[in-house]
Amino acid sequence: MELKIADLTKEFGHFTAVDHLNITMTSGVYGLLGVNGAGKTTLMRMLCTLLRPTSGKITCNGRDILKMDGKYREILGYLPQDFGYYPDFTVEKYLLYIASIKGIRPAAAKKRVRELIAGVGLQKAARKKMKQLSGGMLRRAGIAQAMLNDPKILILDEPTAGLDPNERIRFRNLISELAENRLVLLSTHIVSDVEYIANEILLMKEGKILHNGTAAELLGTMTEGVWKCFVNKSEVEKYMKKYKISNMKSEAHDVELRIISAKKPMADAELVDANLEDLFLYYFGEKAGDSNADF
Amino acid sequence: MTAMLIFEIKKILVKPVNKIVLLVLTAALLVGSFLTLRDVTYTTEGGEVLRGISAAKELKSVKNEWKGELTEDVLWQVIEENQKILAETPNLDEAFVKQQGLRDIHEMLNNGFAGFDEWDYYRADSLSPEEAAGIYQIRVDSLKEYLSREEVKNTFSEKEKEFLISQWENLKTPFYYEYAEGWKALLDSQYLPTLMTLLVVILGALVAGIFSDEYSWKADSIFFSSKLGRNKAVLSKISAGFLITTVLYWASILLFTIIILGALGVGGANCPVQLGESNWMSIYNWTYLQKYFFVTIGGYVGSMFITLLAMTVSAVTRSTVIAVVIPFALSCAPMFLGRITVLTRIISFFPDMLLRICTYHDEFLLCGIGGKVMGVFTFLIPLYVVLCLVIVPVLYLIYKKAEVK
Numbered sequence: 061m062e063l064k065i066a067d068l069t070k071e072f073g074h075f076t077a078v079d080h081l082n083i084t085m086t087s088g089v090y091g092l093l094g095v096n097g098a099g100k101t102t103l104m105r106m107l108c109t110l111l112r113p114t115s116g117k118i119t120c121n122g123r124d125i126l127k128m129d130g131k132y133r134e135i136l137g138y139l140p141q142d143f144g145y146y147p148d149f150t151v152e153k154y155l156l157y158i159a160s161i162k163g164i165r166p167a168a169a170k171k172r173v174r175e176l177i178a179g180v181g182l183q184k185a186a187r188k189k190m191k192q193l194s195g196g197m198l199r200r201a202g203i204a205q206a207m208l209n210d211p212k213i214l215i216l217d218e219p220t221a222g223l224d225p226n227e228r229i230r231f232r233n234l235i236s237e238l239a240e241n242r243l244v245l246l247s248t249h250i251v252s253d254v255e256y257i258a259n260e261i262l263l264m265k266e267g268k269i270l271h272n273g274t275a276a277e278l279l280g281t282m283t284e285g286v287w288k289c290f291v292n293k294s295e296v297e298k299y300m301k302k303y304k305i306s307n308m309k310s311e312a313h314d315v316e317l318r319i320i321s322a323k324k325p326m327a328d329a330e331l332v333d334a335n336l337e338d339l340f341l342y343y344f345g346e347k348a349g350d351s352n353a354d355f
Numbered sequence: 356m357t358a359m360l361i362f363e364i365k366k367i368l369v370k371p372v373n374k375i376v377l378l379v380l381t382a383a384l385l386v387g388s389f390l391t392l393r394d395v396t397y398t399t400e401g402g403e404v405l406r407g408i409s410a411a412k413e414l415k416s417v418k419n420e421w422k423g424e425l426t427e428d429v430l431w432q433v434i435e436e437n438q439k440i441l442a443e444t445p446n447l448d449e450a451f452v453k454q455q456g457l458r459d460i461h462e463m464l465n466n467g468f469a470g471f472d473e474w475d476y477y478r479a480d481s482l483s484p485e486e487a488a489g490i491y492q493i494r495v496d497s498l499k500e501y502l503s504r505e506e507v508k509n510t511f512s513e514k515e516k517e518f519l520i521s522q523w524e525n526l527k528t529p530f531y532y533e534y535a536e537g538w539k540a541l542l543d544s545q546y547l548p549t550l551m552t553l554l555v556v557i558l559g560a561l562v563a564g565i566f567s568d569e570y571s572w573k574a575d576s577i578f579f580s581s582k583l584g585r586n587k588a589v590l591s592k593i594s595a596g597f598l599i600t601t602v603l604y605w606a607s608i609l610l611f612t613i614i615i616l617g618a619l620g621v622g623g624a625n626c627p628v629q630l631g632e633s634n635w636m637s638i639y640n641w642t643y644l645q646k647y648f649f650v651t652i653g654g655y656v657g658s659m660f661i662t663l664l665a666m667t668v669s670a671v672t673r674s675t676v677i678a679v680v681i682p683f684a685l686s687c688a689p690m691f692l693g694r695i696t697v698l699t700r701i702i703s704f705f706p707d708m709l710l711r712i713c714t715y716h717d718e719f720l721l722c723g724i725g726g727k728v729m730g731v732f733t734f735l736i737p738l739y740v741v742l743c744l745v746i747v748p749v750l751y752l753i754y755k756k757a758e759v760k
């Protein structure tokens with residue numbers, strides 16, 4: 061399985077949402093990390109044949125996915141960011157319907173739906189109407205529908221957004237379990253999600269992939285250091301204007317800051333190991349002093 | 356494919372608003388049937404007014420005394436009988452009671468002798484038997500006289516005049532007469548076209564969401580990214596709309612038919628429609644049974660076109676609300692627009708005309724296709740069958756090629 065994105069561009073009017081993007085993916089979990097508006101959803105929609113690219117193309121094992129048509133969608137599972145459903149269908153009926161439009165025969169569909177309902181832990185809610193489900197349960201139903209056809213390519217657009225911490229961890233584990241032997245691409249702007257489950261991280265900004273690689277590889281691309289230091293409360297503002305601050309913790313008198321900077325920001329700052337949060341801020345963060353920064 | 360189709364139909368039927376809509380339809384059908392039956396009345400000698408089934412029973416026995424062809428002899432007898440009643444019963448109300456058996460023929464004579472002029476309820480009372488016997492010739496003559504008038508000179512072309520006259524001349528005479536209250540109640544009243552209009556609005560409401568709801572529910576991403584989402588699943592949506600329209604239309608029409616004919620009787624199926632009160636001028640030489648087929652099949656074609664159009668609008672605009680408005684506008688607006696004379700000709704090609712064959716077949720609505728003049732309905736039914744066949748692939752392609760934005 062090889063999914064190759066070549067020079068892919070999508071413009072909305074004069075705005076370029078995805079900008080001459082190139083990447084090749086094989087099996088494994090890919091975490092697409094980027095801020096709001098980076099173009100993650102647009103990219104995923106093109107991967108799901110929902111949007112036609114302005115230019116460039118996507119091939120699956122060498123064949124254009126738009127030409128493959130049903131043959132490509134047959135091996136595709138997609139959980140959209142704003143997952144919509146039929147409010148008056150029960151979970152079971154909903155899944156059976158999606159199975160039917162995925163071309164799964166009714167007998168096989170019944171079995172598969174039963175398996176997946178158990179697999180995602182929705183047994184108790186199977187007969188509930190979709191509109192009665194909680195956010196977490198909905199997401200489970202969403203992942204179940206994506207898995208119905210046992211897809212070789214699984215695309216999940218912010219699958220953990222809006223879930224409480226417990227639910228998020230459980231959901232993450234669920235995705236890890238399902239990820240075997242497929243290509244999973246999941247987008248998020250929550251760093252810890254990719255930290256735990258992605259084999260490879262794609263950093264996306266303004267329609268382009270800035271860097272891709274394992275967490276360690278990406279951390280290696282940072283040319284600035286991460287500094288831990290304590291400053292007086294009154295000075296915090298000054299530092300925020302000057303540096304990218306990846307974390308801030310108030311102590312009794314002082315404030316502990318994690319500062320990303322090429323140079324040592326102050327005399328008693330201590331150089332520490334960078335983590336993914338720092339990396340995220342390094343690439344996507346803005347100093348409070350920058351224009352448009354919204355803190 | 357069948358599984359998908361069943362789910363598509365379920366999607367429509369589980370929507371709470373659609374359940375209400377179906378209840379409204381059922382209620383309208385029952386009320387409509389009740390009102391239609393109530394309009395059939397018979398007055399007993401004691402002055403009691405019977406309605407519905409009991410009226411039908413009495414009417415059947417008195418009217419069928421004249422059952423058979425309305426030849427000169429029969430018309431002669433009708434006039435004599437009528438004059439006898441009037442002579443014996445000076446009180447007009449009492450006379451009315453006795454006239455109930457020959458009322459239809461009385462009415463037909465009124466129509467015939469009024470021609471295109473003022474209609475006179477008592478005209479038949481003053482006819483001599485000889486005059487009455489000439490009714491069929493008088494019918495054709497009055498048309499010819501009308502068409503030669505100065506005021507209608509430019510209304511019809513020569514070809515159209517020829518066509519009108521030949522249709523009137525081709526009407527089989529003498530008329531076959533029989534008690535036909537069932538068919539008249541079914542086909543000559545306002546209830547059937549009203550029911551059809553309501554049906555179209557309701558069908559429109561049901562099918563309006565088939566395509567747009569995917570977008571408004573944001574279920575479009577999953578739909579279009581699934582294997583069959585851009586081919587068979589689209590077909591099953593179109594099929595769902597087609598099936599809902601077909602099943603609901605015929606179920607409603609047949610239920611209405613069964614109630615009315617069941618209560619009033621099926622007799623009179625072979626009478627010419629011109630015997631009906633308001634059909635004297637009809638250019639369509641149908642029997643009541645033929646009228647029934649034309650009216651219901653025409654209504655079906657019209658409803659199908661309007662629902663397919665609503666579905667197309669639903670797919671293009673992605674808005675259920677706009678799609679609901681289409682059948683509403685198409686089935687009601689022309690009634691108002693039609694009052695503007697300039698528009699009459701255009702309006703007569705609107706699909707809602709197919710819902711109103713019942714009431715419009717006695718108007719001189721003509722069209723010329725390739726130099727041949729015909730009644731507008733003869734043309735409209737095949738025209739809209741073709742348009743339905745054209746709209747389906749268009750609808751399919753619109754949805755197949757849709758992007759999720």
Ligand SMILES: Nc1ncnc2c1ncn2[C@@H]1O[C@H](COP(=O)(O)OP(=O)(O)OP(=O)(O)O)[C@@H](O)[C@H]1O
Pocket residue numbers: 072075076077094095096097098099100101102103141249760
């Ligand atoms: N249909 C559209 N028409 C116009 N602009 C669009 C359209 N869809 C997306 N955009 C723009 O493209 C950019 C990228 O949007 P996209 O939804 O792909 O970002 P994202 O990375 O998924 O963001 P988020 O994290 O908020 O989901 C945004 O600026 C958005 O406003």
Ligand SMILES: [Mg+2]
Pocket residue numbers: 100101102141217
């Ligand atoms: Mg997004």
